[in-house]
Amino acid sequence: MEREPQRQLATAVAEAVARRETLVAEAGTGVGKTFAYLVPLLLSGGRALVSTATKSLQDQLYLRDLPRLRDALAVPVRIALLKGRSSYLCLHRLQQARETATLPDRFAVRALARVETWAPATRTGDLAEIEGLDDRSPVIPLVTSTRDNCLGSDCPQFVQCHVVRARREAMAADLVVVNHHLFFADLSLRDSGVAELLPTVDAAVFDEAHQLVETGLQFLGTTLSAYQAIDFARDLLAAGLTHARGQQDWQLLAGGLERAARDLRLACAGPLREVKGILKLRWDERATASASAEAFAAALAGISEAADAACEAAVAAEATSPDFTRLIERARRLAQLAHGFEKPAAVDRVRWIDLSPRDARLVESPLHIRDLFTEQRAAAPRAWIFTSATLGSDDELRWFSESAALEDARKLKVDSPFDYAAHARTWVPRQFPLPNQADHPVAVGALAARLAGRLGGRTFVLTTTLRVLPVIADALEATARAAGTPLTVLVQGSHPKRSLLRKFLDTPRSVLVGSASFWEGIDVPGAALQCVIIDKLPFPPPHDPLVQARAKALQADGRDPFDDYHVPEAAISLKQGAGRLIRSETDRGLLVITDPRLRRMAYGRTLRAALPPMGALDTEDDALAWLDELAAHNAASE
Template sequence: AADAAADALAGVAAVGPDFVRLQERVRTIAELAGRFADEAADGRVRWIDLSPLQARLVESPLDIRDMLTEQRQAAPRAWIFTSATLGEDDGLAWFTSATGLEDATTLRVGSPFDYPNHARAWIPTRFPKPNEAAHPAAVGSLAARLAAALGGRTFVLTTTLRVLPQIAEALRTEAEWQGQSLEILVQGTQPRRALLQRFGDGRGAVLVGSQSFWEGIDMPGDALQCVLIDKLPFPPPNDPLVEARVRQLRAEGRDPFDAYFVAEAAVSLKQGAGRLIRTETDRGLLVVCDPRMRQMGYGTRLRAALPPMSWVGSEDEALDWLHELAAEH
C-alpha cells in the first residue's frame, strides 16, 4: 500500500507539481496549527489575527528580556542604546525593565531646543471627553480654527483609524463655514510619502493621520507649526498583548494602569509632540484635546513627560501665538 501511494504521488508530481507543493504546505500549516493549540510557554502569548483576506497565527514574547540577556552573554561587548523616547524618568525604566537592563548605566540628557520660548502647549479644558460622541467633531472643528490662523501647516494626530474620517469631515465643514480654503490631507487617501510631500511643499495644508505619522516624520522649519493630538495615547485594552501584560503585572502585584498604561502613553505622547520642534529655530503649538490630562491625577505625570513648553490657558491665547507665528511666515 505504501508503494502504491508513493507511485500515485509520483504520478501526480509528474503532471501537477504545484499540487504536491500545496499538499506539503497544507501539512506544514496543519502541524503549526496543532502546536499553536497547545498552551503558550511562560512569558509568551498567542492569538489569532483575523482580517477579511487572511487569518494569522501570532505568537509574541511579553518582553525581550530573556532574548537580549542571552545575546549579551553570548557576545560580551559594550551595548549602547539611544533614543529620545526611552522613558520619562532618569532611570529610563520604561525601556530598561522590559529589556532586562536594570543594571545599565543610564544618562538622560536635556534637549538643546529653547522650548519655553519657541513652543506653546494647550489642553482645552471645556471640551468633550474622548468617550463622548461629540469628541471627534470637536477635534476637527478646533483643528480648522487653529489651522486657519496659520494658513494650514497643521498635523492632526489620532490614536485610532476609526475617527479619522469623522475628524476630517468636521475639519472640512468648519473650514468651509469660515470661508477658509484649507487643503485637507487624510491618511489612506494617498500613499504616506505622497501625503508628506504635498504637506511639505509650502502650499499650507492640514494632514490628518494616525499611528504611522506619530514618529519618524521630520518636517523642520515653518512647514509644520501646529500639532493636535486627539486624545491620550493609552494602549488599546482589548489587544491580546496588552491583556497578557496586564495579567503579568497583576500577578507580580503591580498596578497595570500606572506601570504600563500611563508609562506607554507618556512615551507615545512624547513621540507625537516630537513632530513639532525639529531644529533650534522651530516654533509651534502643541494641543492635546483630552481634558483628562488636566483633570486626572496621572495628568501631572504625562505633562511632565513632555518637553518644557510654555502653557497657554485658552483658545484666544493659542490663537494669539499662532497669529504671531503666521506674521513671521
C-alpha cells in the same frame, strides 16, 4: 556648532565602547545623537554593528552620514549595508514572475516592467533604488525571496545572488548597518547573516531603541497566516507547471490551499463583515467561544490537510527541481504551525488574531524580550549601546530598561538644546468633550479647522486610532468650508505615506490627518509644520490581548498595571507625537492635546512632565493669539 549635550553623549558612548559596557542613553531632539555614536565607533578601531528601526534611517546612515564622517575623520573604515531578503531582488524569482505571475492590475504590470528594466544595471539589487516603487506593491513578494522559498546554493542564480553578495560584504566590513527587524529575525531564524556577524563585533548600537521591544516580540513569536498559505499555493503551482507539468493536478492542490486560507480568514472574521486597517481579536473570541470554535478548528484542520496533500505531491516531484525540496519544507512547516495552534498556548505566552481586509494572522508571542538580551549580553564581552529620544520618564529610564533586562546598565539622559520655552506653547482645552463621548472626533476636527485656518494650514492632526480619521477629516473640511477658510485636508490611507508627506510639503494651506505611522519618524523642520494636534492621550488599547496579558502579569507580581504600564506607555507615545513639532533651533509651534483628562486627572501631572518644557496656554483665545504671532513671523520671513 558645538553642543554640550552631544559631547556628553559622545563621551559616554566612547567610554562604553572602550570598557565593553552597556549604556542606555536618552537624547532629546536636536542633540545630534547619530554623530554622537558614529564618531566614537569610527575612531575606536574595532568592528561595530549599528541597528535602526527603519530602512529609511538605515539608508541615511549608510549613504549620507557615515561617508561624510569617514571622510572628515580620514579613517580607513569599510562600511556595509545589510537588509532583509525582502529588500533585495531575487533573480530566480524575477525569472519565475516573467513566466508565471498573474498580476492584479495594470499598476502591478508597470511595476514589474520597471523592476525588469532596472535589474540588469543594479549592483546591489536593493529595491530602494527604484524611485517611486511602493513598499506595498504586490510585485515585491514576486521578485524577492523568503527564508522558505530561497533555494540557497541550489539556485541557478546563486553566483549572482544579491543577498549573498550583501552578506559577504557585511562580513568583510568594519561597520555594518542593519535594522531591528533583521536583527531579531536573524536571532530567531539564523537566516540573514547577523547571527554570523554579531560574534565578531566589539560594539552593537541600537538607534531608535524605543521600538526594540515591540519589534523583538514580532520575531520571537510564532505566526500562521492565510497569506502564508496563499503564497505557498502560488509557488507550488508555479513550480509544478514549470518543472513537473502533468505529474500532479497542481491547479487542484493550489486551489485546496487557497480555499483553506480563505476558510481560515472567514473563521477568524466570524460575524465581522467589513474590516478597516488591522483589528486585534482575543484568541478566546474565535478559538474557544462556542459560536465560532467549531469553524475555527475546522479551518486549522483544513490548512494542515491541504499542506499534507501538497507535501505528498512535492515529494513525488522532488527529483525534477530543487524548488520542490524547499516546498516540502514549507508544507511541513505549514502543517506543523496549524497543529501547534490547535493545542493550548504555554502559560508564559499570549495568543491573538490580527485580522485585516485580506488576511488573518494567528500570533503567539512571549510577554517580553528580557531573556533574549540577557542571553546575548552574556554570550561575549562587547559594548551594547541603546539610544533614542524617548526611553522613559525618569532618570533610570525604567520604561525601556525593565522591558529589555537592562536595569544594571549605565543610564544617561541628555536634554534637547532647543529653547522650547521661547519657541513653543502647549494648550489643553478646559471645556472639551471627553474622548469616550460620541461628539469628541467632530469637536477635534472643528477645532483643527479653526486653528489651521488661523495659521494657514501647517498642521498635523494625530489620532490614536484609525477609526476616527475619516470623522475628524470630514468635520475639519466642513468647518473650514462653512467659515470660508481654504484648507487642503490630506488623510492617511489616501496615498502612500511618503507621497502624502510630499503633498503636505508641496501644497499651500494643507492639514494632514494621520494615525500611528505619523507619530514618529517624521521630520518636517521649519515653518511647514507649526501646529500639532493630538486627539487624546495615547494609552495602550485596553482590549488588546498583549496589553491584557502584560497587565495580568504585573498584577500577579503585586504591581499596579495602570501606574506601572499604561501611564508610562502613554508618556512615551505622547512624547513621540509631540516631538514632531520642533525639529530645529529656529522652529516655532503650538502643541494641542484635546483630552481634558490631562488637566483633571492625577496622572496628568506625570504625562505633562514627559513633554518638552513648552510654555502653557489657558484658553482658545490664547492659542489663536500665539498662532497669529507665528503667522506674522512667517509673513515677515517670506
